Amino acid sequence: MIEVKNLTKKYGDHYAVDHLSFQVEDGQIYGFLGPNGAGKSTTMNMMTGYLAPTAGMIKVNGFDIMEEPEAAKRTIGYLPELPPVYPDMTVREYLAFCAELKRVPKKERLSAVKEKMMELGIEDMANRLIRNLSKGYKQRVGFAQALLGDPQTLILDEPTVGLDPKQILEIRELIRNLGKKHTVILSSHILSEVSEVCDRVLIINHGRFVACDSPDRLEMGGKGGTTLLVAAEGKRADVLAALRTVVQVTDGDLTEDQGVVSASIDVPDRQDIRGRVSAALFAANCPVVEMRTKKANLEDVFLELTEGEEQADQDDQEQTDSEAEQESPASDKEEPKLHGEEEQKEDQA
């Protein structure tokens, strides 16, 4: 279990992490979500003892990282943003070094290294210099390093960045498996990854807590339940009348295109009304040509939540009336949208 209370990191006058508090329960996969510069890496670096917090407390599996750093670090496996590998070592040498560094007993060292190499599918690379490995393999070597010493908690900073789609799927599968034995915290700005792998999602922005919940609940909590998209042939008035027998609709929800009327219906309470809608339209002699439910996905929720934050930010800034600072949120504002685009591209790929 990891407890973070009022965690703050200041660089000069800038708050990279601003009074962040959260708890990570054992045996769960936690997703740490936020746009670039939200403070994800800084928080992770503080949780692993690489950086010291300006204020606040971090307790890892019962040990305070500031007061009992060695005991706390023993329970953590950390994969930073860039895998911390030495290019002049072979994979086997590097992992043997890490095993010794993490105080794996001498007798178990070789077998532990071998086991982790098997687990990550890098045993063929064992005698290659890390310098000559591709980004994906380096990432896996970094992963193997984090797993050595069988830590209770794994902290992974953007574990799938720079991998090809097949590798991403493999790493996700691996994380899911690891989640059975370890508590996993991973950071990402890729929403589909988080919603697919994680049990809980923690959203932060500008170093501040935004939301923390299961992906499903976050989706529900967003724009409010599901949206049903229906397209039927027939007259606009007929379709409207038929729909009104089932659910509340206004004329504004309807669009007409070449004799096909499309409706976007907000469905309250996530109930399933597809059967009734279909029956009503059929009875009104308006054959249904298309019908699908559109969930408010995590992406919308994320944009909504982080943009709300930025709005609040700008209000803050107007109060302080600082010109220099006013420029930064304006440029930041583009960011969540950019990620949205990235996300779409990835889905297409």
Add this chain to the structure above:
Amino acid sequence: MRAIYKRELRSYAVSMTGAIAIAVALLIMGLMFRNYNLSTYHLLTFSYTLNNSSLVFYIVVPILSMRVFAEERKLKTDQLLLTAPVSVGQIVMGKYLALITVFAIPCVITGFYPLIMLRFGKETIKWDYSALLAYFLMGCAYLAIGMFISSTTENVIIAAILSILFVFVTQMISNTYTLMSASNFAALIFLVILAVLAGFLVYFMTKNYWAAMITISGLSAAWLITYAIKASWFSGKTEAVMKVLDFATHFNDFANGSFTIPNLLYFISAGAIGIILTIQSVLKRRWS
């Protein structure tokens, strides 16, 4: 600590820097040994060889120490070390012991040279080995300072240049004593300048304007008051202060047969200061 020590040694072996450093040291010392003891000058004490081998430090110290922390920082592998269950002290000591081990190799090999000279008589053999010990300790002190310099930057070239500069100052400073005015007033000015430098250092380390100002004004005021009360206290102080950095003279005292504890402690404490500063500098980075 053992893991780090072994990895560092391995890296010196694989990257050839260790081999180059050892080869350069042996080449210079061998050449000097030939010139001063075996032929040309036919001197009887080995310390002349060592005394004229200070060039070794200009080359070996930067080669060995420049990468120690700067490279870790550049490769981000310091994240691995600092998040592993080892203390910063253990990391620094592991690396330092590896540095010393590499430097010990040419020193041990040169340890055979006085034996060659046994055929000329064994009167000086004690001096020879105490000089070699002093030489080794001086190297250890340089390597500790070099390691500290490496821990302050990400750039190995800057680390190398700064450590060469440090060797240069500590070897050459004795040549500047005669340049300095011996008057008490000059010593006062010198100490005030040092106070200002100390103030800059405090500001650089704490980024606190007031702490720096208090350091400068406090030290300067103390010296001005001392000067007003007893100006003679300042006589010879310039040289005394500069001698703190004078590795060469301390080595010569040591090498010329005066095996004294203060000289021994001088090099050991210089090394210790280097190690402590390194630990502080690594820790400081976590906070800033």
